[in-house]
Amino acid sequence: MAATAVIEFHPGAAASAPCRLDHQVTVGGQVFRAHSNGAEPSLGAIAITVEHSAEDGFTVEEPVTKTFGVGDTVEEAFEDFASALVEYRTVLSAEESISERLAEHLNYLNGILGN
Numbered sequence: 850m851a852a853t854a855v856i857e858f859h860p861g862a863a864a865s866a867p868c869r870l871d872h873q874v875t876v877g878g879q880v881f882r883a884h885s886n887g888a889e890p891s892l893g894a895i896a897i898t899v900e901h902s903a904e905d906g907f908t909v910e911e912p913v914t915k916t917f918g919v920g921d922t923v924e925e926a927f928e929d930f931a932s933a934l935v936e937y938r939t940v941l942s943a944e945e946s947i948s949e950r951l952a953e954h955l956n957y958l959n960g961i962l963g964n
Contacts, residue, residue, distance in 0.1 A: 870899060870909075874928045879962055881931040895961055897930070899923060914954045938962060 870883045883897075900908045907926035910917035916937050918930025938958040941951055 870923050870927060872924045872927050874931050876928075876931045877935045879931075879935060881927070881934075883927050899926070913957050934958065934962065 873880065873882045875881070895911060895913075898908075898910050898912065900910070901923075906919060906921045907923045908917055908919050909923070909926040909930040911930070911934070914934075914937065916930065916933050918926045918928065918933050920926035920929050938955065941947060941955040941958070944951075947955065
């Protein structure tokens with residue numbers, strides 16, 4: 850059985866919410882781990898932004914594909930975000946023909962989530 854890849858997410862410098870995000874979730878056999886320890890992301894990690902508003906709750910977004918998740922808590926938003934990444938890759942992979950930009954998104958997602 851192949852080892853499950855672990856993806857580390859670090860809130861980007863532009864994170865507007867002064868919150869900590871130390872959470873792990875598994876979606877479709879893929880482990881997603883978030884760290885907000887202020888350290889530089891390790892090799893292979895991607896930066897995310899975390900925003901918060903009183904009306905909309907928390908939003909977690911990845912800047913390359915603009916994939917995002919929302920939730921009442923930062924953990925719920927991260928879980929929604931992880932599900933959205935997996936679903937977006939699934940949709941792109943199922944298409945017979947996609948644009949160059951979407952092919953770049955698919956390659957990017959395969960790079961961080963594995964093939």
